[in-house]
Amino acid sequence: MQHWIIDLETSPLPSWLEAMPNAQMFRRDQLANIPAEKQGTLWCRQRSGEDVNSVLASVIAHARGNPLVVLSDEPDESLVMQALSAGAAGCCNTNAAPEVLRQVAMVVSNGGLWVGQSLLQRLVGSTSRILGENAPRPPRDNWSALLSEREAQVARMVAGGASNKEIANRLVITERTVKAHLTAVFEKLSLRDRLQLSLRINGLNL
Amino acid sequence: MQHWIIDLETSPLPSWLEAMPNAQMFRRDQLANIPAEKQGTLWCRQRSGEDVNSVLASVIAHARGNPLVVLSDEPDESLVMQALSAGAAGCCNTNAAPEVLRQVAMVVSNGGLWVGQSLLQRLVGSTSRILGENAPRPPRDNWSALLSEREAQVARMVAGGASNKEIANRLVITERTVKAHLTAVFEKLSLRDRLQLSLRINGLNL
DNA sequence: AAAACAATTGAACCAAAGTACAGTTCGAAC
DNA sequence: GTTCGAACTGTACTTTGGTTCAATTGTTTT
Numbered sequence: 001m002q003h004w005i006i007d008l009e010t011s012p013l014p015s016w017l018e019a020m021p022n023a024q025m026f027r028r029d030q031l032a033n034i035p036a037e038k039q040g041t042l043w044c045r046q047r048s049g050e051d052v053n054s055v056l057a058s059v060i061a062h063a064r065g066n067p068l069v070v071l072s073d074e075p076d077e078s079l080v081m082q083a084l085s086a087g088a089a090g091c092c093n094t095n096a097a098p099e100v101l102r103q104v105a106m107v108v109s110n111g112g113l114w115v116g117q118s119l120l121q122r123l124v125g126s127t128s129r130i131l132g133e134n135a136p137r138p139p140r141d142n143w144s145a146l147l148s149e150r151e152a153q154v155a156r157m158v159a160g161g162a163s164n165k166e167i168a169n170r171l172v173i174t175e176r177t178v179k180a181h182l183t184a185v186f187e188k189l190s191l192r193d194r195l196q197l198s199l200r201i202n203g204l205n206l
Numbered sequence: 207m208q209h210w211i212i213d214l215e216t217s218p219l220p221s222w223l224e225a226m227p228n229a230q231m232f233r234r235d236q237l238a239n240i241p242a243e244k245q246g247t248l249w250c251r252q253r254s255g256e257d258v259n260s261v262l263a264s265v266i267a268h269a270r271g272n273p274l275v276v277l278s279d280e281p282d283e284s285l286v287m288q289a290l291s292a293g294a295a296g297c298c299n300t301n302a303a304p305e306v307l308r309q310v311a312m313v314v315s316n317g318g319l320w321v322g323q324s325l326l327q328r329l330v331g332s333t334s335r336i337l338g339e340n341a342p343r344p345p346r347d348n349w350s351a352l353l354s355e356r357e358a359q360v361a362r363m364v365a366g367g368a369s370n371k372e373i374a375n376r377l378v379i380t381e382r383t384v385k386a387h388l389t390a391v392f393e394k395l396s397l398r399d400r401l402q403l404s405l406r407i408n409g410l411n412l
Numbered sequence: 413a414a415a416a417c418a419a420t421t422g423a424a425c426c427a428a429a430g431t432a433c434a435g436t437t438c439g440a441a442c
Numbered sequence: 443g444t445t446c447g448a449a450c451t452g453t454a455c456t457t458t459g460g461t462t463c464a465a466t467t468g469t470t471t472t
Contacts, residue, residue, distance in 0.1 A: 103312060103313060106309060106312070107309060107313070144254050144255070144280065145255075148417085148418060148419080149253075149254070149418090150418075150419065150420095151418095151419095152254060152279070153279075153300075153301065156279070156280070156299070156300075156301060157301050158401075160299065160301065160405075161401050161402050161405050163398075163399075163458075163459090164458075164459070164460095165458085169220075170219075170220055170221055170301070171219075171220070172220055173419085173420070173421090174420080174421060174422090175458095176420085176421055176422070176423095177419075177420055177421065179459075179460060179461085180419085180420075180421080181419085181420095182459085182460075183460065183461065186460085193369075193428090193459075193460080194401060194459075194460095195364075195367050195400060195401055195404055196367050198401055198404060198405070199366075199367050199404070199408075202405075202408065354447085354448060354449080355448090356448075356449065356450095357448095357449095369428075369429090370428075370429070370430095371428085379449085379450070379451090380450080380451060380452090381428095382450085382451060382452070382453095383449075383450050383451065385429075385430065385431085386449085386450075386451080387449085387450095388429085388430075389430070389431070392430085399429075399430080399458085400429075400430095
């Protein structure tokens with residue numbers, strides 16, 4: 001996995017090197033030099049007092065789908081929100097420990113988002129109150145009520161994007177059995193194929 | 207690092223074993239058997255239709271400060287919120303891939319909280335709206351930026367559940383051309399098939 | 413005991429999806 | 443005026459998805 005770190009200067013912090021020994025540094029005016037054919041993780045340092053959006057604007061444009069993490073000298077709640085809103089996959093302290101940086105790298109390189117524990121806790125706190133009250137659950141699709149447990153299990157895996165072969169391997173059954181379960185699921189839910197099933201389970205087709 | 211998995215039965219899923227070969231299984235009525243002197247990570251499976259709070263109540267009591275992750279057969283936004291509110295450090299799909307499970311384990315064992323990408327995205331979105339900040343951000347995922355207009359059009363129809371034949375008829379082109387566009391889309395977005403594409407476009411990559 | 417259902421699999425088969433290789437047309441850009 | 447990307451199509455092929463008919467085993471229900 002390749003790491004590209006963007007800052008005002010090209011000297012990395014020791015903790016960065018410890019977490020990512022093979023990282024390459026770039027100045028903000030050298031974004032064009034980032035190799036376009038490889039894929040990796042972008043790290044962009046935001047220094048004290050700088051506006052996140054203006055720092056990120058040009059960097060995002062060069063990300064080409066690669067995950068971007070903001071290393072902030074002064075992270076706070078609203079700054080993290082702004083970074084994520086701008087398209088970053090995560091935001092952590094410039095001086096975070098190498099283990100934390102490695103963890104962040106792993107999460108975002110797999111397509112995840114990363115935020116620190118305290119912020120996440122606060123997000124959960126403020127939102128759970130709101131979600132809890134108006135409870136938009138009633139229209140809960142009870143697709144699983146009609147299915148046997150095994151059928152539902154297979155259905156969920158299909159909805160997550162797995163192929164029949166992958167499902168068979170993971171459940172240690174033959175591909176034939178997977179097909180049998182799926183045929184039953186399609187019949188019971190009156191669906192045509194796995195894509196329709198995915199839309200139904202993921203609640204996009206009501 | 208020790209892993210303890212709690213379910214109604216003591217047979218683990220293959221993917222759990224792959225992620226945590228040395229995990230120990232416990233039934234929910236065997237919580238007292240969990241060794242108190244060691245420390246590790248608790249995983250508790252919540253099966254379809256079960257109420258999270260009642261499942262977690264007794265488990266939390268035996269956690270003794272160890273992080274607890276909920277493996278849910280049917281994770282959704284409110285369920286994850288309930289789990290975190292109850293004291294869990296994370297919540298992911300029962301059938302999550304081994305790599306994901308390892309990632310979750312690493313995050314929570316270091317004291318972090320873990321939630322899937324899609325939920326986090328939604329949390330960030332809803333909270334920034336609530337906080338009255340800048341909300342009208344275009345979709346974070348820039349999949350369409352990489353595609354030509356026609357490719358994006360076909361991609362959207364696929365994501366809505368249409369077959370190649372239906373798309374061909376509606377766009378008044380041949381099925382062959384639809385396939386050509388899709389091949390280009392898969393290539394550009396590094397996707398495997400139409401189901402993966404649907405998940406990507408519908409923002410469900412958790 | 414009989415009936416019903418859940419889970420499993422085989423063989424054979426058809427349909428849909430996706431790839432490989434090759435080619436045309438049109439308009440914009442250099 | 444040549445180059446280039448976009449949209450489009452054909453033939454041929456492989457792989458994956460899905461159905462039909464048929465059968466075995468174990469558990470639960472009646």
